[in-house]
Amino acid sequence: MITNHFQILIMVSILLPITALPVAPGHTVNLLGTSLAKDDGKILQRSKRGWMWNQFFLLEEYTGNDNQYVGKLHSNMDRGDGNVKYILTGDGVGSLFLIDENSGDIHATKRLDREERAIYTLHAKVVDKRTNKTLEADTEFNIKIHDINDNEPKFSKDIYFASVPEMSDVGTSVIQVTATDADDQTYGNSAKLVYSILQGQPYFSVDSDNGTIRTALPNMDRETKENYQVVIQAKDMAGQMGGLSGTTTVSITLSDENDSPPRFANHTFRLSTLESAEVGAAIGRIKANDADVGRNAEMQYSIVDRDGQDIFTIITDQNTQEGIIRVKKQLDYERKKTFSFKVEVTNTYLDPRFMYSPNPPFKDDAMVRVTIEDVDEPPVFSRNPYIIEVHEDTAAGSFVGVVSAKDLDADNNPVKYSIDRHTDLERLFNIDSVNGTITTLKALDREMSKWHNISVVATEISNPRQTTRVPVFIRVLDVNDNAPEFAMYYETFVCENVKSGQLIQTISAVDTDEPLVGHKFVFSMSFSNPNFTIIDNEDNTARIITRRGGFSQREMNTYLLPVVISDNDYPIQSSTSTLTVNVCACDSRGNVQSCNTEALLSAGLSTGALVAILLCVIILLMIVVLFAALRRQQRKKEPLIISKEDVRDNVVSYNDEGGGEEDTQAFDIGTLRNPEVMDANKLRRDIIPEMLFPFGRTSPIKDNADVRDFIHGRLHENDSDPTAPPYDSLATYAYEGSGSLAESLSSLESGATEGDQEYDYLSNWGPAFKKLADMYIGKDTERET
Template sequence: MPVPFCKFSPKAVGSVFPGVITTTQSFDREKQREYTLSVTATDQAQEPLIGVCQVTVLIADVNDNDPKFENSRYQFAEPLDFETTKFFTLIVRAQNVAMTPLASFTTVCVNVTDVNDNVPFFVSSNYEVSVPEGADVGTSVVQVLATDLDSGLHGEVHYLILKDASEDYQFFTIEPETGIISTRASFDREKRASYLIEVQSQDSSESARPGVHGQPNTDTAYVRIFVSDVNDNAPAFPRSVYEVSVDEDREVGSPVVTATAEDEDEGANAKLRYQITSGNARGVFDVEPDVGTVFIAQPLDYEQEQHYELRLVASDGKWENHTLIIINVVNKNDEAPVFTQNEYQGSVLEELTDLPVLVLKAVHDVY
């Protein structure tokens, strides 16, 4: 059978008739790499003899094809981070190593899939806030916040208050979705001034972090709640009555007694002012308004007044209380004796010349 892509041309060389096989078309090694030919040689005798041989033609490769991309899997030299880069566009070049190399290019688009590898960290590990004493149950105290860099359920954060031995957690509640902490009781600062709770943030899917199996990622923070003072306590004197004695010759400005009231509030709510509201005839006494010390403002005179009953009031600006200050003036020998009249007249008989003459003079000393 003739071969369509080659021809045989016998040529005589002496008694040898070599056959030359030549191509009749071009070949593509990538389609067929070899061909097998059956060559028959016949002599010219009346009864010719025939010789047959098989010829295998191998097609030699030449660099006539660009590289083709067949692999759809690629390896990355470094770990991927969805939170840093969510999408890659790669231009890949393939080139052979022939004398005259050929190259091909392809574009690889890589979408990075998020996994739950980030912790919902609180923006602060410690919160300090205050709530007024006596505030209604349900009063909002503070909103805690945690951020998670993951997406979807991986980054959806919920909050809860952890239980501890102090049991402070029972006085507060937290909204799981918003992190708003509210009161579950009304507080009295004079009984307790602060509370400490621990809150936890957690995301909403199983963690992809090493060592965390079947649990979400979590973080914790502490919240210190101070109970701020409200002016809800009146000042109180330790005694309802103070009684003292003072010499009438004490100098003006001398302290007589200090009556100090106590206020269970703090700060400005516990700052007291003192004043005498009654019993201070002629303004003989006054009081240091900041400390409650009663002092002599005018000279004392036992002969004019021996007894005082002062009403001393302490006020914090909203509430007030009072006590009674009894002051007894002690008489001192500060008055010289005086005659009851400037001139006295009397008579005596002349016959009594041998007897002493007596004149009665009346005197008066108020001491």
Template sequence: MFRMVVTKMARNLNVNLCIFLIISCVDSCFIPDSIQAAVPQTVPVGHVISKVDVDNCDTKTLHLTSCDPDFTVQADGTIVTVHITMVPANGRTFSVQFQDPNGQKKNMDVYLVQNSRKVLKDGLLKRSKRRWSPLPFNIIENDAPPFPKEVDLVASDSSAAYNVYYTLSGPGVTEDPVGVFSVVKETGMLKVHRAVDREVTPQFIFQARVFDRYTNQETDLPLPITVNVEDVNDNAPTFTGQLQFTVLEQSKTGTVVGKVNAIDKDEPGTDHTKIRYSLLSGTNLFYINPETGVISTKTDTLDREVNDKHFVTVDIRDMNGALNGLSNTATATIVVGDINDNPPTFKKTSYNVSVMENQEKGLILRIPIEDKDLINTPNWNSEFIITKGNENGNFRMERDPKTNEGLIYLTKPLDYEKTKNLKLDVMARNQAELSGTNAKWVSIPVDVTVGDVDEGPEFTAPIVRFTVQENTPNDTLIGTYTAVDPETKSSAGIKYYKVSDPASWINVDESTGQLKIANTIDRESHFVVDGVYNVTMKAVDASRKTGTGTVIIQVEDMNDHVPDILSKDLVLCEKDGGEMGSVLVVAEDKDQAPFSAPFSFKLGEKHDDNWAVKPLNSTAVMLAQTKELPTGLYTVPLMVVDLQGFGSTQTVTVRICRCRNGACLAQQNSTSLGVWGILAMLLGLALLLLLCILCAFVCVTKNEKMELEDMGDSGGILLTSNIEALGDAVDSNLIIVPKSGIDRSVKGSVIDMGWAGAKDLGKMGGDLGTQQQSGSSVIVTDMQNGFSDRYNGSQYGGQNGGGQYGVDQYGGGQYASGNMTFDNTRFMKINWQTNGLFLQQKLAYLGTEEEGRYADDIIHAYGFEGVGSSAGSVGCCSDQVNQEDLDFLNTLGPKFKVLAEVCTNK
């Protein structure tokens, strides 16, 4: 069993049970300072804790009063439990207070420790080791030397059976802060070696152990030791936060100004940290709550205009303000806020100002003011109002933001003849309303004198309005516009002129001011806006002073325009399945109601019953087909009249066509020429291409001699010639152009000659060299390479491509500069057949393409070509009909006829 000797240092622990015992005893009565009792962990009701020896005391004067529900003290000093009580492992402590014979109150401490026991197997009870459960030790911070000092004694019950020694370990002993505590090994006395600061280390917890001196074996379990550092008042309170506050002037008594905040580092909850606040100055105006530090006003007479800032000294003292408490002082600044308790005042009692009549707008007077309130705030910023004399709006007032002065501006010129003097009342006020005062806004009079000026004439009215119907005859009087002298009120000597008349529609009589029509007035003119035409006039008196006025002419409308169709060229896209189409027709009338819309539409007298009119709105109709119509151009007469029945018949053109994206597809050139026309043109192009190839071949071979098979006729061979002169004339019998139609029986035609013609190619060549058709040309096309060139019919030879090939001797026999001979007729026939096959393949290829892909190259089949077409109706297979019919060659002209004769043998 361990026991702990507890000193008076443990008397400051929390008391769980307080039993107040008032004892009146005699001088021989003795009550011990403390007692210790061993109890079970759970103490039952009625258990006797201990008995206080009161045998020598006067028990008749003993009075017991229990304030704890768990324990009671009987009259004989016996302490008994009245409720089941738990005793913790570290024990339980309570105090009994009594009064000694001298009348002083004292405490007796009662310490309860657990009496633990363990049951053995044989049923006997054996006492077990108790764990160390000491009360915390206390030391005083910043204790004065000398050191070391004894704290308390730790003794173990095992010291009765063993020769023991004690050790300590942990913070304050072997850990930081090292060396604060130690223990006397032989006796167990705890010592402290230096002063401790509670604000740094308020508590130490370390471990005590007990060992046998001979075996070094522990004779008891380790015991935690707690040492509390008792606080001393070694820290003065300090201020926290700012000490600057604001309160409005004239605030009521008790208005909160602000709160002073302070802290103390000593132990909370003690008098060492209980701060009391007080004011050392400014107590006539302010008060501070001694416990909370809240500063309030003590009067309602604070005046910012007298003193706008107060400085008060605040004292803070701990120990609840006791004289031995530590203290600090600081100065708090209290700013007095402004309220608008001072209205602006004028420096003078009245003001006078002179203004000339007709004077331009501008500043005419400055009015200074004074205001005691805080500058550049709504309480100081002024506002000025003219309360009387400005009914016509001739003046306005503003504030100068820099000087706070009132500024009077003239906004409209004054007229001396109407008003020679004006008396104004000007009131000054602030942006903020007045408060805390009985004063009112003040006003002063301002006398405005108007000076006289010689003025120009004035029209009887600044603006005059006349109503005139358009197309009114010239020289018609529409009114009179005159002016008077403002001083004499007379019109004598005043002349009138136009300043502005954009369309020159009006004449002004210089002497009388009469207005007459000079030119026809047209309401639909761009000079008229919303039916109004303006003329500006000028009046000039004898002194050359002028005045201006405006004449507004309201132009009345006449029905002088008929409805007109806006777009007369319309497009109607052809629809599939025989569906009837329609187009929109819109009309416009420059007149206004009731001389314009709604319009009436109907077909003209000479319409063809192919169209019908369907109303859409007041200005438009739909022109719709009544029957299926082929593509083409159609004219439709339409009669359009306005609401009054005035109108005319107009013709619109409707184009029916195949469309793409709302637009007609491009027309094909091939349909206008016909298939045989295209073939004829391609034939000529192929022949010219052949000639170009031959010329290129001759240039390449240069002087090499080539023998060509002569088929018995050398008339088609070209001869080498340096002659650049004209060729031989062509026999007139070779050029026969039928006057009408084509007849195979006509002698001299190409068909009649059976493509034989004249074999005298020299004559043909001579004819080619002439310029019988000025400006004519032949297109030579390379069908494989897409190359084309144009040769002028009058200069087929010459220097083309660098060579010299005279066509004046086309039938001579030598084709180029070299010696070449060949059967011209056979060569041309072979090329004719080759090109014919190529053209047939080309036509077949193009016929397989989509309609829109090669719109310029494809031959389309149409069932109807329209009225008047020279080609007539073209069927889907017309390009294969009459392939042997060559009558069209008779209409190709003399040059194509010569080519045909060249390319044809007998």
């Protein structure tokens, strides 16, 4: 059956190439290959084609045991003598497709799947077996695989998730599901799909052509049922019997809409609180329920009665959606013991679609009853604070004012009063513990303190822990008890060449009192003065005017002018202040040239300037003294004995004031240390020398001589000197010893007062001792002790 079918196809294929040949415009084709005449009379010859070929068709999923016959290739060059060879090349040749080279028959060796590959392109040619010459050129043809319904529809997801608002209208689109079929869409109905709903009716429906799921029932309520499982089927072959099918599940959730109003489960709430509850304190919670979720379930509470609005307020706890009732105004059990008010609850976000629906109203209300409980409260003062005024001349024990406190509790316990002494450290006031009367303990002085701030404590006698404090501000009223005086110290001077009527000073006054209408001072002199007069400016100042000229320092250098200053308050207070006027010598312009000390101060230099000058002079003197001391310290001689180790032997001469004995004159070893400090011509200061050099002295020091021998020699010379009177002396000898390799260590520069010292340790003492001996011949020096 299959073979005959393809033979027919091959027969058709013989004709198709002939009809498909290209024909030039204005020509006709002779199917028999005859020549045709062109319009212009020329004869055209048709090129004869040697192939018979076509596109072959092959069913997929062949289940036979033998190779599947595809078709036959035949060339008109084949005379049937076996000299023609058919050669096939292209996709799958040798593995999928085989050709009989003698007959041109093509077979498929394996079962083919159109979904894997739908078309194969092959090439065929014909050659002469003997000469291998190409008889038919390479020609391309196709083998197309015919589809069969061997694939079921498949959805892109096993489970779809979708949502649709509750209360949606019928036909509202929910989601579209799509299935695909791998079969050929252009051949038959193998891929023609039809959608149907297997589960989910009557709530939802599906469009059979495109798989769109829609709502099928009106007013679907999320609060009744929220989730739905819908099963959708896709079937090929246009849904006919024998078609393949696939299914998927769609999970549909109804999203919430604000269609449910809040409702109170209990329309009466009872709360209680103490009267001592602070403003802002929470006294209780009430709760309404809303079947919606999310923002649709958010609620707000409000108090709608005036009675409750003034005393209480209500807010919403955003976490629990409860209404929290708080105290708005201080509660008082004695004034009102119970409150009843209405609380209304509504949704925060209202949906206008449901506000006027036939459903119940979108809000609800409830009654709240609050009971106030009594608390033992501290006493309450009638005023807070108290401001009391008292005159400063009030004597000790005088009445100041009264404070009053009362226990507002039902018991109305008695109250006692006291003053917090931390606010009255000077103990100026006292209070009656029973009636709260405040009196003075001392006289008050407004000039010392204008206000006194004390605290009065009221305590319940039966319960001392219940106390209340109130500030009492006591203002001390002024009494004119202070006389005015000069506003400052005036340094006034008058020139010797001043004329009569000359202004020399303007004065003003101050008063520590504080009259209600302000100060008004009157200036006058206690007696008539021939030299000066005073003129009141009537603005709390006055002018001092000269009444004559010709003042002289030699006659009188200072004038004392008593000035009387009076105030205008009651009782009138006055004082006499003395103005000192110094006489000074001035030039023609009135500039001071010479004056006594007071005049000098007033003329050019103030007291502060003189003090500053004096301090500068003192500082300069201190600098000079410190500099001189520093120079003296720098020039100080090196001490004779540097340390205890320098002392080898001490010879102390005796003291004889009678002069009958010769003084024991010893050498000072310091001379050997600092020979340059000795003046060669210096004489003794304690006697008048009779002769400058009574006899000559020679130095016994020679080369390598011992210091000890030198010292003994010098002592002998001094002892035998008749011109040396006896006097106290202390001679210090330092001797290193004869065994020293350095013989004697000393510095001839050690006595220098300035500069760095150089120490030369001489190995030869001869020249040095000779120089020292010459310096000491005929000289007397003072010894340092």
